[in-house]
Amino acid sequence: MPRQSTGLRLLLLLLRLALGGLFLFAAYSKWEDPQKFIFAVKGFKILPDHLAVLATYAVPWTEAIASVLLILGIWARASAATIALMLLGFIAGILSVIQRGIDVKCTCFGGYELLCTGSVGWCNIAQNAVLLAAALLIAIKGGGLLSVERRA
Amino acid sequence: MTTGHEATPAPAGRSPHPRRAGHVCGQVLVLIACGLLAGAADSWLRPVKLAATDPAAGVIPAPQPADPTPTPTPAPTPAPTPAPTPTGVPGPGPADSAKPIPAQPSGTNPPAAAVDAPLGLHINLAQARKLFERGTPFLDARTEEEFKAGHIAGAFHLPSDAFDRPGGAEALKFLDQNAPVVIYCGGGDCHASEYVAIRLEQAGFKSYHIMTDGFPAWQAAGYDTATGAQ
Numbered sequence: 001m002p003r004q005s006t007g008l009r010l011l012l013l014l015l016r017l018a019l020g021g022l023f024l025f026a027a028y029s030k031w032e033d034p035q036k037f038i039f040a041v042k043g044f045k046i047l048p049d050h051l052a053v054l055a056t057y058a059v060p061w062t063e064a065i066a067s068v069l070l071i072l073g074i075w076a077r078a079s080a081a082t083i084a085l086m087l088l089g090f091i092a093g094i095l096s097v098i099q100r101g102i103d104v105k106c107t108c109f110g111g112y113e114l115l116c117t118g119s120v121g122w123c124n125i126a127q128n129a130v131l132l133a134a135a136l137l138i139a140i141k142g143g144g145l146l147s148v149e150r151r152a
Numbered sequence: 153m154t155t156g157h158e159a160t161p162a163p164a165g166r167s168p169h170p171r172r173a174g175h176v177c178g179q180v181l182v183l184i185a186c187g188l189l190a191g192a193a194d195s196w197l198r199p200v201k202l203a204a205t206d207p208a209a210g211v212i213p214a215p216q217p218a219d220p221t222p223t224p225t226p227a228p229t230p231a232p233t234p235a236p237t238p239t240g241v242p243g244p245g246p247a248d249s250a251k252p253i254p255a256q257p258s259g260t261n262p263p264a265a266a267v268d269a270p271l272g273l274h275i276n277l278a279q280a281r282k283l284f285e286r287g288t289p290f291l292d293a294r295t296e297e298e299f300k301a302g303h304i305a306g307a308f309h310l311p312s313d314a315f316d317r318p319g320g321a322e323a324l325k326f327l328d329q330n331a332p333v334v335i336y337c338g339g340g341d342c343h344a345s346e347y348v349a350i351r352l353e354q355a356g357f358k359s360y361h362i363m364t365d366g367f368p369a370w371q372a373a374g375y376d377t378a379t380g381a382q
Protein backbone atom coordinates (compact mmCIF):
# COMPACT_ATOMS: atom_id res chain seq x y z
CA MET A 1 0.00 0.00 0.00
CA PRO A 2 1.51 3.33 -1.00
CA ARG A 3 2.36 5.70 1.78
CA GLN A 4 0.15 8.80 2.00
CA SER A 5 1.67 12.14 1.10
CA THR A 6 2.27 14.69 3.82
CA GLY A 7 -0.18 17.02 2.15
CA LEU A 8 -2.97 14.44 2.33
CA ARG A 9 -2.13 13.59 5.92
CA LEU A 10 -2.24 17.27 6.82
CA LEU A 11 -5.57 17.64 5.02
CA LEU A 12 -6.97 14.69 6.94
CA LEU A 13 -5.80 16.22 10.20
CA LEU A 14 -7.48 19.53 9.37
CA LEU A 15 -10.68 17.77 8.33
CA ARG A 16 -10.61 15.75 11.53
CA LEU A 17 -10.28 18.87 13.67
CA ALA A 18 -12.93 20.78 11.73
CA LEU A 19 -15.45 17.95 11.64
CA GLY A 20 -14.78 16.97 15.23
CA GLY A 21 -15.06 20.54 16.46
CA LEU A 22 -18.28 21.13 14.55
CA PHE A 23 -19.89 17.96 15.83
CA LEU A 24 -18.74 18.61 19.38
CA PHE A 25 -20.47 21.98 19.18
CA ALA A 26 -23.55 20.37 17.64
CA ALA A 27 -23.59 17.75 20.37
CA TYR A 28 -23.40 20.33 23.13
CA SER A 29 -26.06 22.55 21.62
CA LYS A 30 -28.44 19.58 21.47
CA TRP A 31 -27.44 18.20 24.85
CA GLU A 32 -27.85 21.45 26.78
CA ASP A 33 -31.62 21.58 26.25
CA PRO A 34 -33.11 18.13 25.62
CA GLN A 35 -36.61 19.54 26.00
CA LYS A 36 -36.07 21.75 22.99
CA PHE A 37 -34.36 19.01 21.02
CA ILE A 38 -37.09 16.44 21.56
CA PHE A 39 -39.66 18.81 20.14
CA ALA A 40 -37.43 19.29 17.14
CA VAL A 41 -37.19 15.51 16.77
CA LYS A 42 -40.95 15.16 17.13
CA GLY A 43 -41.41 17.96 14.61
CA PHE A 44 -39.93 15.72 11.94
CA LYS A 45 -42.83 13.32 12.52
CA ILE A 46 -40.74 10.26 11.73
CA LEU A 47 -40.10 8.52 15.02
CA PRO A 48 -42.67 7.32 17.55
CA ASP A 49 -42.44 8.93 20.96
CA HIS A 50 -40.26 6.29 22.62
CA LEU A 51 -37.73 6.37 19.79
CA ALA A 52 -37.83 10.16 19.77
CA VAL A 53 -36.79 10.11 23.42
CA LEU A 54 -34.01 7.65 22.62
CA ALA A 55 -32.77 9.83 19.77
CA THR A 56 -32.96 12.95 21.92
CA TYR A 57 -30.36 11.57 24.30
CA ALA A 58 -28.38 9.13 22.17
CA VAL A 59 -27.68 11.46 19.24
CA PRO A 60 -25.84 14.18 21.16
CA TRP A 61 -23.88 11.68 23.23
CA THR A 62 -22.86 9.65 20.21
CA GLU A 63 -21.90 12.83 18.41
CA ALA A 64 -19.86 13.95 21.41
CA ILE A 65 -18.00 10.66 21.85
CA ALA A 66 -17.26 10.33 18.15
CA SER A 67 -16.13 13.94 17.78
CA VAL A 68 -13.82 13.83 20.80
CA LEU A 69 -12.19 10.66 19.49
CA LEU A 70 -11.96 12.23 16.05
CA ILE A 71 -10.21 15.31 17.40
CA LEU A 72 -7.82 13.19 19.45
CA GLY A 73 -7.14 10.94 16.50
CA ILE A 74 -8.19 7.80 18.32
CA TRP A 75 -10.31 5.38 16.31
CA ALA A 76 -10.43 8.10 13.67
CA ARG A 77 -11.85 5.86 10.96
CA ALA A 78 -14.57 4.48 13.20
CA SER A 79 -15.42 7.90 14.59
CA ALA A 80 -15.69 9.36 11.11
CA ALA A 81 -17.76 6.38 9.98
CA THR A 82 -20.10 6.86 12.93
CA ILE A 83 -20.53 10.52 12.06
CA ALA A 84 -21.09 9.57 8.43
CA LEU A 85 -23.83 7.14 9.46
CA MET A 86 -25.51 9.83 11.51
CA LEU A 87 -25.27 12.30 8.64
CA LEU A 88 -26.89 9.76 6.34
CA GLY A 89 -29.71 9.47 8.85
CA PHE A 90 -30.06 13.25 9.07
CA ILE A 91 -30.12 13.58 5.28
CA ALA A 92 -32.79 10.89 5.03
CA GLY A 93 -34.87 12.64 7.70
CA ILE A 94 -34.58 16.02 6.00
CA LEU A 95 -35.47 14.52 2.60
CA SER A 96 -38.52 12.96 4.21
CA VAL A 97 -39.55 16.30 5.69
CA ILE A 98 -39.08 18.07 2.37
CA GLN A 99 -41.05 15.40 0.56
CA ARG A 100 -43.95 15.68 3.02
CA GLY A 101 -43.86 19.47 3.00
CA ILE A 102 -43.47 19.80 6.77
CA ASP A 103 -42.35 23.18 8.07
CA VAL A 104 -39.84 22.41 10.83
CA LYS A 105 -36.60 23.92 12.04
CA CYS A 106 -33.46 21.83 11.85
CA THR A 107 -32.12 22.36 15.39
CA CYS A 108 -28.94 20.76 14.03
CA PHE A 109 -27.00 23.05 16.35
CA GLY A 110 -29.59 23.54 19.06
CA GLY A 111 -30.78 27.12 19.11
CA TYR A 112 -27.99 28.25 16.80
CA GLU A 113 -28.11 28.53 13.03
CA LEU A 114 -24.87 28.39 11.08
CA LEU A 115 -25.11 28.28 7.31
CA CYS A 116 -28.75 27.36 6.89
CA THR A 117 -31.46 29.47 8.49
CA GLY A 118 -35.19 28.99 8.80
CA SER A 119 -36.99 25.77 8.07
CA VAL A 120 -35.12 22.70 6.91
CA GLY A 121 -34.62 22.44 3.19
CA TRP A 122 -32.10 21.81 0.47
CA CYS A 123 -29.54 24.03 2.18
CA ASN A 124 -29.41 21.52 5.03
CA ILE A 125 -29.05 18.69 2.54
CA ALA A 126 -26.10 20.42 0.87
CA GLN A 127 -24.51 21.24 4.22
CA ASN A 128 -24.79 17.65 5.40
CA ALA A 129 -23.56 16.32 2.07
CA VAL A 130 -20.35 18.33 2.42
CA LEU A 131 -19.88 17.09 5.97
CA LEU A 132 -20.62 13.54 4.82
CA ALA A 133 -17.94 13.78 2.14
CA ALA A 134 -15.40 14.89 4.74
CA ALA A 135 -16.40 12.11 7.12
CA LEU A 136 -16.19 9.47 4.41
CA LEU A 137 -12.76 10.71 3.34
CA ILE A 138 -11.46 10.27 6.88
CA ALA A 139 -13.20 6.90 7.24
CA ILE A 140 -11.55 5.65 4.05
CA LYS A 141 -8.16 7.31 4.20
CA GLY A 142 -7.63 7.36 7.94
CA GLY A 143 -6.95 10.10 10.44
CA GLY A 144 -3.84 11.53 8.85
CA LEU A 145 -1.25 13.30 10.97
CA LEU A 146 -1.30 12.93 14.74
CA SER A 147 -3.74 10.05 14.76
CA VAL A 148 -3.47 6.85 16.70
CA GLU A 149 -4.64 3.83 14.79
CA ARG A 150 -4.49 0.28 15.94
CA ARG A 151 -2.69 -1.81 13.41
CA ALA A 152 -5.23 -4.08 11.81
CA MET B 153 1.47 7.10 16.56
CA THR B 154 0.98 6.25 12.94
CA THR B 155 -0.58 7.80 9.93
CA GLY B 156 -3.55 5.56 10.20
CA HIS B 157 -3.16 3.85 6.87
CA GLU B 158 -0.49 1.47 7.94
CA ALA B 159 -1.47 -2.10 8.39
CA THR B 160 0.30 -5.28 9.17
CA PRO B 161 0.75 -7.43 6.11
CA ALA B 162 -2.17 -9.71 5.52
CA PRO B 163 -1.63 -13.38 4.95
CA ALA B 164 -0.62 -14.20 1.44
CA GLY B 165 -3.50 -14.06 -0.98
CA ARG B 166 -5.76 -12.06 1.33
CA SER B 167 -6.43 -8.38 1.19
CA PRO B 168 -6.02 -6.44 4.46
CA HIS B 169 -9.05 -4.26 3.70
CA PRO B 170 -11.85 -6.64 4.73
CA ARG B 171 -10.13 -7.30 8.02
CA ARG B 172 -9.64 -3.57 8.65
CA ALA B 173 -13.20 -2.81 7.59
CA GLY B 174 -14.51 -5.40 10.00
CA HIS B 175 -12.39 -3.92 12.74
CA VAL B 176 -13.70 -0.42 12.02
CA CYS B 177 -17.28 -1.72 11.98
CA GLY B 178 -16.73 -3.21 15.41
CA GLN B 179 -15.42 0.11 16.67
CA VAL B 180 -18.44 1.89 15.19
CA LEU B 181 -20.75 -0.46 17.07
CA VAL B 182 -18.83 0.20 20.28
CA LEU B 183 -19.15 3.96 19.76
CA ILE B 184 -22.88 3.72 19.12
CA ALA B 185 -23.32 1.48 22.16
CA CYS B 186 -21.43 4.01 24.29
CA GLY B 187 -23.65 6.79 22.97
CA LEU B 188 -26.78 4.80 23.78
CA LEU B 189 -25.58 3.97 27.29
CA ALA B 190 -24.56 7.56 28.02
CA GLY B 191 -27.86 8.77 26.59
CA ALA B 192 -29.82 6.32 28.73
CA ALA B 193 -28.04 7.55 31.86
CA ASP B 194 -28.63 11.14 30.82
CA SER B 195 -32.33 10.51 30.25
CA TRP B 196 -32.58 9.14 33.78
CA LEU B 197 -30.87 12.23 35.22
CA ARG B 198 -32.61 14.83 33.05
CA PRO B 199 -35.97 13.47 31.89
CA VAL B 200 -37.89 15.36 29.25
CA LYS B 201 -41.62 15.82 28.97
CA LEU B 202 -43.38 14.67 25.85
CA ALA B 203 -46.49 16.63 26.71
CA ALA B 204 -47.53 19.24 29.22
CA THR B 205 -49.20 18.06 32.40
CA ASP B 206 -52.95 18.40 32.41
CA PRO B 207 -53.72 21.34 34.67
CA ALA B 208 -55.60 20.13 37.71
CA ALA B 209 -58.03 22.94 38.36
CA GLY B 210 -58.75 24.59 35.11
CA VAL B 211 -62.21 25.96 35.66
CA ILE B 212 -63.64 28.78 33.65
CA PRO B 213 -64.57 31.37 36.26
CA ALA B 214 -68.25 32.12 36.05
CA PRO B 215 -69.00 35.84 35.97
CA GLN B 216 -70.86 37.33 38.89
CA PRO B 217 -74.39 38.27 37.85
CA ALA B 218 -74.94 41.98 37.73
CA ASP B 219 -78.23 41.65 39.58
CA PRO B 220 -78.08 38.52 41.67
CA THR B 221 -81.26 36.87 42.71
CA PRO B 222 -81.64 37.06 46.49
CA THR B 223 -81.04 33.75 48.10
CA PRO B 224 -83.51 32.38 50.61
CA THR B 225 -80.78 31.71 53.12
CA PRO B 226 -80.63 33.97 56.14
CA ALA B 227 -77.01 34.71 55.57
CA PRO B 228 -76.31 38.31 54.70
CA THR B 229 -76.60 38.84 51.01
CA PRO B 230 -73.43 40.23 49.59
CA ALA B 231 -73.68 43.48 47.84
CA PRO B 232 -73.93 43.19 44.11
CA THR B 233 -70.52 43.18 42.65
CA PRO B 234 -69.54 44.25 39.22
CA ALA B 235 -68.25 41.73 36.81
CA PRO B 236 -64.79 40.80 37.95
CA THR B 237 -61.77 42.09 36.25
CA PRO B 238 -60.56 39.24 34.13
CA THR B 239 -57.85 37.45 35.96
CA GLY B 240 -54.57 37.13 34.23
CA VAL B 241 -55.16 40.11 32.00
CA PRO B 242 -51.78 41.53 31.22
CA GLY B 243 -50.70 44.51 33.22
CA PRO B 244 -49.35 47.63 31.69
CA GLY B 245 -47.26 45.76 29.25
CA PRO B 246 -45.31 47.56 26.59
CA ALA B 247 -47.32 46.18 23.76
CA ASP B 248 -50.61 44.70 24.74
CA SER B 249 -51.62 47.53 27.02
CA ALA B 250 -52.77 49.31 23.90
CA LYS B 251 -54.90 46.37 22.91
CA PRO B 252 -57.99 46.20 25.03
CA ILE B 253 -59.56 42.83 25.19
CA PRO B 254 -62.89 43.03 23.40
CA ALA B 255 -65.88 43.67 25.57
CA GLN B 256 -67.95 40.68 26.41
CA PRO B 257 -70.95 40.53 24.12
CA SER B 258 -74.22 40.62 25.94
CA GLY B 259 -76.31 37.53 26.05
CA THR B 260 -73.44 35.20 25.37
CA ASN B 261 -72.93 33.93 28.88
CA PRO B 262 -73.25 30.19 28.94
CA PRO B 263 -75.04 28.54 31.83
CA ALA B 264 -73.05 28.49 35.03
CA ALA B 265 -72.92 24.72 35.07
CA ALA B 266 -71.32 24.74 31.65
CA VAL B 267 -68.72 27.38 32.34
CA ASP B 268 -67.74 25.83 35.65
CA ALA B 269 -66.89 22.52 34.03
CA PRO B 270 -63.23 21.68 34.63
CA LEU B 271 -61.09 22.18 31.61
CA GLY B 272 -58.35 19.86 30.58
CA LEU B 273 -55.09 20.66 28.87
CA HIS B 274 -56.68 20.61 25.45
CA ILE B 275 -59.76 22.71 24.83
CA ASN B 276 -61.86 23.21 21.77
CA LEU B 277 -62.85 26.36 19.96
CA ALA B 278 -66.04 26.93 21.94
CA GLN B 279 -64.27 26.59 25.29
CA ALA B 280 -61.52 28.90 24.12
CA ARG B 281 -64.10 31.43 23.04
CA LYS B 282 -65.67 31.39 26.50
CA LEU B 283 -62.28 31.97 28.09
CA PHE B 284 -61.67 34.79 25.63
CA GLU B 285 -64.91 36.43 26.70
CA ARG B 286 -63.70 36.26 30.30
CA GLY B 287 -60.56 38.16 29.36
CA THR B 288 -58.22 35.22 29.62
CA PRO B 289 -54.86 35.99 27.99
CA PHE B 290 -54.10 34.18 24.76
CA LEU B 291 -50.59 33.22 23.68
CA ASP B 292 -49.77 32.79 20.01
CA ALA B 293 -47.03 30.17 19.62
CA ARG B 294 -46.64 30.53 15.87
CA THR B 295 -43.88 32.27 13.96
CA GLU B 296 -43.57 36.05 13.79
CA GLU B 297 -44.65 36.09 10.16
CA GLU B 298 -47.79 34.12 10.93
CA PHE B 299 -48.53 36.30 13.92
CA LYS B 300 -48.22 39.50 11.90
CA ALA B 301 -50.46 38.11 9.19
CA GLY B 302 -53.23 37.55 11.69
CA HIS B 303 -53.77 36.55 15.29
CA ILE B 304 -56.46 36.44 17.95
CA ALA B 305 -57.21 39.96 19.11
CA GLY B 306 -55.13 40.91 22.12
CA ALA B 307 -52.99 37.78 21.97
CA PHE B 308 -49.39 37.83 23.06
CA HIS B 309 -46.82 36.55 20.62
CA LEU B 310 -44.87 33.84 22.42
CA PRO B 311 -43.27 31.52 19.88
CA SER B 312 -41.71 28.31 21.05
CA ASP B 313 -38.19 29.58 20.39
CA ALA B 314 -38.76 32.69 22.52
CA PHE B 315 -37.71 30.70 25.56
CA ASP B 316 -34.30 30.13 24.05
CA ARG B 317 -33.49 33.80 23.59
CA PRO B 318 -32.46 36.10 26.41
CA GLY B 319 -35.50 38.19 27.20
CA GLY B 320 -37.45 36.36 24.54
CA ALA B 321 -40.27 35.41 26.87
CA GLU B 322 -41.01 38.95 28.05
CA ALA B 323 -44.74 38.31 27.83
CA LEU B 324 -44.54 36.03 30.86
CA LYS B 325 -43.84 39.06 33.07
CA PHE B 326 -47.32 40.36 32.39
CA LEU B 327 -49.16 37.15 33.09
CA ASP B 328 -50.54 35.85 36.36
CA GLN B 329 -49.10 32.41 36.99
CA ASN B 330 -52.21 31.36 38.89
CA ALA B 331 -54.71 32.46 36.27
CA PRO B 332 -55.56 30.49 33.15
CA VAL B 333 -53.92 31.21 29.84
CA VAL B 334 -54.75 29.81 26.44
CA ILE B 335 -52.07 28.80 23.95
CA TYR B 336 -52.67 28.23 20.29
CA CYS B 337 -50.73 27.67 17.10
CA GLY B 338 -51.71 26.60 13.62
CA GLY B 339 -54.06 23.86 14.69
CA GLY B 340 -53.87 20.30 13.49
CA ASP B 341 -50.77 18.60 14.79
CA CYS B 342 -48.55 21.62 15.31
CA HIS B 343 -46.27 21.09 18.29
CA ALA B 344 -45.55 24.70 19.16
CA SER B 345 -48.44 24.98 21.65
CA GLU B 346 -47.34 21.82 23.45
CA TYR B 347 -43.81 23.13 23.72
CA VAL B 348 -44.96 26.49 25.09
CA ALA B 349 -47.28 24.72 27.55
CA ILE B 350 -44.36 22.69 28.91
CA ARG B 351 -42.28 25.83 29.24
CA LEU B 352 -45.13 27.59 31.07
CA GLU B 353 -45.44 24.61 33.38
CA GLN B 354 -41.72 24.76 34.09
CA ALA B 355 -42.06 28.50 34.73
CA GLY B 356 -44.62 27.80 37.44
CA PHE B 357 -47.89 28.40 35.65
CA LYS B 358 -50.77 26.50 37.18
CA SER B 359 -53.47 26.69 34.55
CA TYR B 360 -52.78 26.62 30.85
CA HIS B 361 -54.86 25.31 28.01
CA ILE B 362 -54.12 24.51 24.41
CA MET B 363 -56.73 25.45 21.86
CA THR B 364 -56.25 22.47 19.59
CA ASP B 365 -58.32 23.89 16.77
CA GLY B 366 -55.75 26.64 16.38
CA PHE B 367 -55.95 30.01 14.74
CA PRO B 368 -57.42 28.81 11.42
CA ALA B 369 -60.57 27.58 13.19
CA TRP B 370 -60.83 30.79 15.22
CA GLN B 371 -60.54 32.86 12.07
CA ALA B 372 -63.00 30.67 10.19
CA ALA B 373 -65.52 31.15 13.00
CA GLY B 374 -65.34 34.89 12.47
CA TYR B 375 -64.09 35.66 15.96
CA ASP B 376 -62.03 38.71 16.87
CA THR B 377 -58.68 38.90 15.14
CA ALA B 378 -56.00 41.47 14.60
CA THR B 379 -52.99 41.87 12.31
CA GLY B 380 -49.52 43.29 12.66
CA ALA B 381 -46.96 43.10 15.42
CA GLN B 382 -47.73 43.54 19.07
